Amino acid sequence: MAYRNTFLRPSSLLLILFYCLHLTPIVFSLSSDGEALLAMKEYFSDEYRFLEDWSRSDPTPCKWTGIACDSKSNVIALELAALNLTGTISSHIGRLTSLINISLEMNNLTGSLPQELGSLGELRFLNVSHNNFSNLFPANLSGLQVLEVLDAYNNNFSGGLPADLGKLTNLRHLHLGGSYFAGSIPPEFGGMKRLQYLALSGNSLTGRIPPELGNLTHLQYLYLGYYNVYVGEIPPELGGLRSLIRLDLSYCGLSGSIPPSLGNLTKLDSLFLQINSLTGTIPSEIGNLSNLKSLDLSNNGLTGVLPAEFVSLTKLELASFFRNQLHGEIPSFVGDLPNLQVLFLWANNFTGNIPQKLGQNGNLLRVDLSSNSFSGTIPPYLCAGENLQILVLLENQLTGSIPEQLGHCNSLVHVRLGHNQLTGSIPRGFLGLKNVEMLELVGNQLTGEIPEIFQAPSLEFLDLSENHLFGVLPEGLGNVTSLKNLFVSGNHITGNIPRSIGKLGQLFSLDLSDNALSGSIPVEISKCQSLSSLDLSRNQLTGKIPPELERLQVLDFLNVSRNHLSGSIPFQLQLLLSLTTVDFSYNNLSGPVPVHGQFEYFNSSSFLGNPGLCGEELTPCSVGVVSARGPSSYHQKIKNEPNLLAWLVGALFSAALLILIIGICCFLKKYQQFMWGFFRKESNIKPWKLTTFQRLDFSANNVLDCLNEDNIIGRGGSGIVYKGVMPSGETVAVKRLSSQGRKGIAHDHGFSAEIQTLGKIRHRNIVKLLGCCSNHETNLLVYEYMPNGSLGELLHGKKGALLDWTTRYKISVQAANGLCYLHHDCSPLIVHRDVKSNNILLDSDFEAHVADFGLAKLFQVSGKSQSMSSIAGSYGYIAPEYAYTLKVNEKSDIYSFGVVLLELVTGRRPIEPEYGDGVDIVQWVRKKIQTKDGVLDVLDSRMGSSNLPLHEVMLLLRVALLCSNDLPVDRPTMRDVVQMLSDVRPKDNDCQQGENLVSKDLVNV
Known part of the structure; x- marks a missing residue:
C-alpha cells in the first residue's frame, strides 16, 4: 500500500509526465537514412527545388521526392534522374546500406564517383549516365556481387577501364561509353559470364580487342567502336558469341580481313564494321546470318564481289558497301530481297546492269549507286511502293530513258541522275513532284521540251544543263518560288x-x-x-x-x-x-x-x-x-568648288575629338584596376553566382582576381580573355563578355548560347568549360587554359614554323572530329556558325579543341535550314548562301572548315591584299591550281620541302576544296570529311599518287 501511495502522489505524476515529454523527440526524430540524405543534399545545387520536400521534420524520408523504402523504412531506391541537379555525390551515400537502385542519370553532376559506392553490397542497379563525372572510375566495385546494371555512359571519366569489374559475375548490362577511358580493354572483362550488354564505344581505347570477350556467351549487344583506335584484326573468337543480336565495331581502326567465324552469329540482326581499314573479300559465311537486317561494311578497303550466299539474307533492310574496291555485277537476287529499304554501293567498281526488279518490294527508301560503271537502263519499279526518297545514280554509264513511273513518285526528295548517257524526254510530272528538293539531270543526252511545271513547292535545286533539250523555257518556272539554283546551260533552248x-x-x-x-x-x-x-x-x-x-x-x-x-x-x-x-x-x-x-x-x-x-x-x-x-x-555628283572654311572647321573639330578620345582611353587604362575594385565592391549588392560543370577548387573571387590588364591574352568581338592561376596552381582562361548596351540595356553577346551548348556537350576535341560567373552586370566564362593559343595566331604569327606537316594534319583531323560530334552525335544537333582558325585552340601537345560557341545554333532536324536575323560569323569564312540568304545549316560550318583547311595548307589568311579586291582564299586557290606550278605555289614553305609528303598535302587540299564548294549540296558531311581526312594518311605505302595525277584531280574539283 505504501508503494501505491507513493506512485499516486502528484509529484510522481509530474515526474512521469516530464520523462514522457523528454522522450517524445527521440521517438519521432529523423531516421539515420534520412540524415544521410540530408547530408548528401548539402552537396547538390537544386535549381528547380525538386528536393524541397526533403525535410528534417519527417520521421522517415520514405515520402520524399525520388526516395523509395522497404517495409522497415530503410531507403532502397535513390531515383533522382533528370532533375537538373548540379554538384557532386558525397561520401555520405555509403551510409545508405540498403540501397538497391541508384538512378542519377541526365543531370549535371560533376567530380568523382565516391569510393563508398563499393560498400553498398545490396546494390543491383547503378545508373549515372549523362552527367559530367570525371577523374578515375572507382576501382573497388568488385564487391557489388549482386550488381546487375552499371550504366555510366556520356561522362568525362579518364584513366583505364577498371579490370576488377570482370569479377561482377551477376552483371547483365555494362555501359562505359562516351568518356575518355584510355588504354586497352581488360581481358578480365571476359569473366562477366552473364553479361548481355557491353558498350565501350566513344572513348580513347587502344590496343587489341581481347579474344577473351568471346567467352561472354550470353552477350546480345556489343559496341566497341567510335573514336577508339584499336590495332590488329577482329578476333575470330567473337564468332562464339552465338547470342549476339547487334555487333558494332565501326570507326575504330581495325585492319585485316573479316573473320568467317562471324557467320556463326545466326541471331545477329545488325553488323556494323564501317569506317575501318578492313581488307580482303567479304566472307561468304555472312550469308548464314539469316536474321540480319542491317549490314554496313562501307568505308573500308574490301575487294572482290558480293557473295552469292547473300541470297539468304531475306530480312535485310540496309545494305551499305560504299567506298570500297568491290567489283562485278550486283547479283540479280538483290532486286528480290523483300525487305530491302536502303542500298548504298557508291564509289566502288561495280559493272553490269542494275537489277531490274529493284524496288519491286515496295519498301525501298534510299538508293545510291553513283560513281561506278553500271550500264543498261534504270529499273522501272524503284518507286513501286511510293516510299523512295533518295535516288542517286550519277557518274555511271546508264542508257535508255528515265522511267515514266518516276514522274509520279511524290515521295522523292533528292534525285541525282547526272553524267550518264540517258536519252529520251523528261517524264511528265517529274519536275513537279511535291516533295522533291533536288533534281539533277546534268550531262546526259536528254531531248524534247522541258515539261511545264504546275507545282513543285519544295524544289530548290534544278540542273538540266549539258543535254539536248529544245523548245522554250516554261512560264511555270515562276511558280517554283522555293527555287534557289536553276541551271539549263548547254542545251538548244529558244524563245x-x-x-x-x-x-x-x-x-x-x-x-x-x-x-x-x-x-x-x-x-x-x-x-x-x-x-x-x-x-x-x-x-x-x-x-x-x-x-x-x-x-x-x-x-x-x-x-x-x-x-x-x-x-x-x-x-x-x-x-x-x-x-x-x-x-x-x-x-x-x-x-x-x-x-x-x-x-x-x-x-x-x-x-x-x-x-x-x-x-x-x-x-x-x-x-x-x-x-x-x-x-x-x-x-557620284560632287561639287567642284568645296567650301574651304567649312573644311577647315571640320578638320579642327575632328582633331579635337580625337585628342579627347585618346585622353579618355589613357585614363581608363591607368585606372582600370581601381575601376574593377569598385566594380567588385558593387558586387556585394549584386552577388556573383558561380556555376560549375565539374568539381572546382576555386571561388568566384579567385576568378575575379584574374581580371587585370597584365593578364590579358586575347581580345575578340565578344569580349576579352584573361589568363589566371588559381590557388591550387591550376591555370585557366577567363573570358569576360561585355553585357551593357545602349541606354543600360543588357546584351547577352552569346553568353546563354555558349553556356547552354558547352554545358551539354563533351568531346576531347571541344574546349572544356569549367564554370561560369554572372552577377547580372558581367558574364565570365572559365575554360581550361590552352598554352599554345589559337591555331590562327600560331599559324599566321612568327611561330608558324612550329607547325610542321604532321602537326597540321593532326590538327585538321582533330578539329574535324570535334565538328563531326556537333553535327552528328549531339541531340539536338549543333551548328557552330563561327568556325575559324582563331576558334580552334591548341593545348600543350598541339591537340586541337573547337572553341567559342557564342553563335552556336541548336537544330532539331539534320539538314534543315533556319533563318537568322542577321549575318553572324567572320569575314572570309562565311558560306556564300549564308551571307546572301541568312539561312544556315551544317553545310555552312563545312564551308568555314574548308577555309581553315586551306589556311593549314597555304599558311595564308582567308583575306589578303595579294588575292585582289573581292577575292578570298577559296577563289585564289581555285585559280592558282589550274597549273601544276600553281598548285605548288600555294603550299606554305614553312612546312618544309625535302621530306614533305606531297601526295598527302594534295589530298588534304582536295578535301578543303570539296568543303568550300559554292553549292551546299556538293559539300560533304562532317562524317565524310573525317573519313576523307583519315584516308589522307594511309597505313600502307602503295597508295601514293604522282604529282601530275593529284594536280589534275584538284583541277577537276
Missing part, C-alpha cells in the same frame, strides 16, 4: 527568257548560258533579290542591259558575253559593290565603260569584242562622249 522568273525571290544562281535564247533580258530579273550568280552568255539576246539590275545588291558574278546586246553598260551597275566577276565581251555595246565601284578593278578582257566601247584600257573615248567618271555618274 524569250520568261518574265515569270522575277517571281523567284529566293533564286541564288541562274545559268541559262550556251543556248539559243532570243529577245531582251527581262527587267523582272531585278526582282530576284537573292541572286548572286547570273550567266546568260552564249545566246542570241538583243536589246539593252537593264539598268534595274542595280537592285541585285548581292550579285557576285555577271556574264552576258557573246550575245547581240546593244546600248551602253548601265553606269548604275557601279553601285553593285558585291561584284567580283563580270563579262560583257563580244556584244554590240557602245559608249564609255564605267570606272567607279568594282569596275575600277575589271580588266579589258571583260569588255573585248565591243567595237563601240571606249575607256582607259580600250579605245579612248572621244571628246564628245560623256565619261562614266564624270558628273553624270549615278550618285
